[in-house]
Amino acid sequence: MGALGLGASLxxxxxxxxxxSILKIxxxxxSVDKGIKQYILDLLNDQNYNGAFEFIDFDAQKEFGKYRSLxxxxxxxxRLLMPDLIKENKALYLDTDxxxxxxxxxxxxxxMQDFAIAAVPTSALLYALEHAFFCDxxxxxxxxxxxxxxxxxxxxxxxxxxxxxxKLLEIGNTYPNELLSADQALLNxxxxxxxxxxxxxxxxxxxxxxIPAAVADDAIFHFVGSPKPWDVFGKYLHSGYARxxxxxxxxxxxxxxxxxxKAQLKRTWSIRGSYVKRLLxxx
Numbered sequence: 001m002g003a004l005g006l007g008a009s010l011x012x013x014x015x016x017x018x019x020x021s022i023l024k025i026x027x028x029x030x031s032v033d034k035g036i037k038q039y040i041l042d043l044l045n046d047q048n049y050n051g052a053f054e055f056i057d058f059d060a061q062k063e064f065g066k067y068r069s070l071x072x073x074x075x076x077x078x079r080l081l082m083p084d085l086i087k088e089n090k091a092l093y094l095d096t097d098x099x100x101x102x103x104x105x106x107x108x109x110x111x112m113q114d115f116a117i118a119a120v121p122t123s124a125l126l127y128a129l130e131h132a133f134f135c136d137x138x139x140x141x142x143x144x145x146x147x148x149x150x151x152x153x154x155x156x157x158x159x160x161x162x163x164x165x166x167k168l169l170e171i172g173n174t175y176p177n178e179l180l181s182a183d184q185a186l187l188n189x190x191x192x193x194x195x196x197x198x199x200x201x202x203x204x205x206x207x208x209x210x211i212p213a214a215v216a217d218d219a220i221f222h223f224v225g226s227p228k229p230w231d232v233f234g235k236y237l238h239s240g241y242a243r244x245x246x247x248x249x250x251x252x253x254x255x256x257x258x259x260x261x262k263a264q265l266k267r268t269w270s271i272r273g274s275y276v277k278r279l280l281x282x283x
Contacts, residue, residue, distance in 0.1 A: 007252030
């Protein structure tokens with residue numbers, strides 16, 4: 001159900017970009033029907049987006065079904081296909097659960113030096129979700145820095161030169177069941193301690209129970225964890241609901257829900273544990 005947050009991400013990206021005519025947005029689509037694609041086009045038109053765009057279809061389960069999924073969804077692994085699918089030297093990957101209150105053109109101007117990716121650092125390997133995998137199985141230094149992959153600047157040229165996708169898939173093929181955070185685990189297993197560090201404002205984590213501290217006047221807010229503002233009862237359980245709702249134009253989330261109520265019900269059931277934790281904390 002990544003499409004539920006996409007509307008607000010697109011609207012905010014367009015609003016804060018100084019010149020959208022420079023942009024080309026690639027939508028990585030796995031099992032996305034024509035109706036949702038048309039609604040994306042309607043939104044871009046409504047927001048006077050002036051750049052180019054392209055839909056890239058792939059079968060996430062066919063490509064990555066042997067790896068551990070995120071709530072029975074493999075779409076996130078599509079990031080690993082970008083060097084093959086995008087004919088650019090540099091690309092900015094953005095999740096669909098973001099509010100982008102900064103000019104993405106500034107990020108694209110980043111001098112990545114000789115690094116293949118740039119991301120906002122989060123913690124040391126020792127404190128990562130897959131710390132046992134990283135430290136005990138891969139024997140990586142527990143002090144190496146890891147990152148959240150919701151915002152990634154990628155040097156596509158370097159990826160191709162160094163055959164990085166193949167190296168990541170080798171790790172995945174060897175340890176398919178250890179990837180608790182899906183492809184983010186693969187990326188950190190390979191790039192830990194070896195990535196260009198972006199300023200913290202480019203991936204500010206916004207959890208359901210708390211409002212993030214201000215790090216800059218312009219930032220990218222990332223609704224990490226569950227429930228999300230657009231999930232069932234998100235209006236009452238997520239501290240960022242009002243902020244997200246400002247960018248949920250054209251009744252985007254309501255429209256997407258109408259097209260796939262079954263998927264929403266499945267997601268609600270899959271994150272039931274998160275609801276219980278949030279309700280207990282709220283109580």
